[in-house]
Amino acid sequence: MFRGLFGRYRDRTLVGVALLLSTLLLTLDRSLQADLARGLGASLYAPVQAVARTTQDLLFLRRENRQLRRVVATLNLERQRLLQYRDEVAELRRVAGFAAERFPDLMPCEIVGRSTDHFQKTLQLACGVGDSLDANMPVAAYSGLVGRVRNVTRQRALVETLASPDMAVSVRDQRSAVVGILRWVRGNQFRLDRVDAVEDVLVGDPLVTSGLGGVYPRGIPVGVVTRVEVSLDGLFKQVEVRPHVDFAGLKDVFVVRRVVDWEEKILYPPEQARLLYQLQAHEGAALQEGGD
Numbered sequence: 311m312f313r314g315l316f317g318r319y320r321d322r323t324l325v326g327v328a329l330l331l332s333t334l335l336l337t338l339d340r341s342l343q344a345d346l347a348r349g350l351g352a353s354l355y356a357p358v359q360a361v362a363r364t365t366q367d368l369l370f371l372r373r374e375n376r377q378l379r380r381v382v383a384t385l386n387l388e389r390q391r392l393l394q395y396r397d398e399v400a401e402l403r404r405v406a407g408f409a410a411e412r413f414p415d416l417m418p419c420e421i422v423g424r425s426t427d428h429f430q431k432t433l434q435l436a437c438g439v440g441d442s443l444d445a446n447m448p449v450a451a452y453s454g455l456v457g458r459v460r461n462v463t464r465q466r467a468l469v470e471t472l473a474s475p476d477m478a479v480s481v482r483d484q485r486s487a488v489v490g491i492l493r494w495v496r497g498n499q500f501r502l503d504r505v506d507a508v509e510d511v512l513v514g515d516p517l518v519t520s521g522l523g524g525v526y527p528r529g530i531p532v533g534v535v536t537r538v539e540v541s542l543d544g545l546f547k548q549v550e551v552r553p554h555v556d557f558a559g560l561k562d563v564f565v566v567r568r569v570v571d572w573e574e575k576i577l578y579p580p581e582q583a584r585l586l587y588q589l590q591a592h593e594g595a596a597l598q599e600g601g602d
Contacts, residue, residue, distance in 0.1 A: 412569035414527050416450070417441060419467070420562050430557035432460070433469040437565065443467050446525055448566040454531035454554035455479070455519060456563050467565070472500070472532075473557050481532050482520040486510040489520050492532060492551060500533060502549035507540050511549055527569050 400410060419441075423434030437443050439462055449456040449469050457471035470477060472494060479492045481502070488509045490502040505511055515535045521528025537550035 410571065412527070412571065414448075414450075414530075414566040415568045415570050416564040417443070417567050418562060418564055419443075421560055422466075430471055431474040433457075433471060433560065433563070435467040435469060435563065435565070436465070437467050438463050438465040440464055442567055443565055448519075448526045448530070449563050450530055450566065451555050451560055451563050453556075454533065455526065456555055456557070456560065458525060459565060469563070471557050472553060472555070473498075479526060479532065480520045480522040481517045482528075483511055483535075484516045484518050485512070486515065489522065490549065492517070495550075498552065498557075500551040500553060502535070502547075502551055505547045505549055507545055507547055509547065511535060511538055511547060513538055517551060527566060 396411070403410065417437065419435040419437040421433050422436045424430060425432040433449075433456070435443075443459060443462050445459055445462055447459040449458055455472065457469050457474070457477060459467050460470040461468040472479065472492070475494060477494060480489060481492045482489050486509070488505060488511050490505045490511075492500055492502055495501050502511070502517070513535055517532045517534065519526040519528055519530040519532060531554050533551045533553040535549055536552045537548075539548045540546075541548055
């Protein structure tokens with residue numbers, strides 16, 4: 311019955327309700343009226359604002375995706391060029407009777423714990439014996455060397471970082487091939503020991519692992535020389551180094567479980583090999599789109 315009456319006098323009913331609400335609003339305090347108006351406006355415009363934000367996000371993601379595709383395509387071209395150099399170097403090493411170059415096999419691990427002090431001397435990883443980890447395995451990040459595995463349990467691994475007083479790593483000046491021992495000093499400051507005064511080390515020189523000592527594979531980026539002075543006795547150089555890795559900002563790392571031959575079928579499991587093939591397939595389109 312009520313539904314029938316409402317359908318019959320719907321227009322008049324709506325007008326009456328609107329008048330009643332208007333009267334009630336007029337009787338309210340001005341501050342309360344303003345609050346209700348703001349709330350009503352926000353409710354009405356919320357869908358429009360949501361659509362606008364979504365549109366902006368989509369446009370941003372589209373631009374970012376185009377840029378990332380171009381970067382990936384360029385990196386793949388650089389990789390193809392490096393593979394050509396690899397083959398040339400392999401042939402030269404074979405002719406000279408040197409051992410074949412080896413490449414690190416990386417295991418990604420998430421950092422789940424840190425040392426309680428601010429020196430970031432140790433890290434705890436969510437990987438362990440079950441992931442084929444063992445003590446003294448090198449640990450690296452995207453930017454460079456982090457340290458080495460000290461202890462391993464079934465599901466956890468404790469990493470001693472370069473920012474530890476007990477760490478000493480043999481590194482090589484990538485420009486001049488001078489070898490020294492990297493040690494932590496304080497904060498983000500390191501020094502390069504055992505560098506004679508006559509040896510060629512300059513500010514800005516990149517440092518990589520030397521491969522000496524049998525723990526760290528050769529060629530992992532370590533840091534850059536920031537200051538060079540001759541010691542008071544004139545026998546050695548005092549070399550200060552800034553590491554590539556920000557130890558306080560690390561979220562995940564890669565453990566070098568072994569070194570293998572530098573071949574795709576060994577380095578990449580099947581699913582990663584398929585992904586690499588897909589990236590190569592999009593290479594030409596991404597470069598052309600970026601050029602346009």
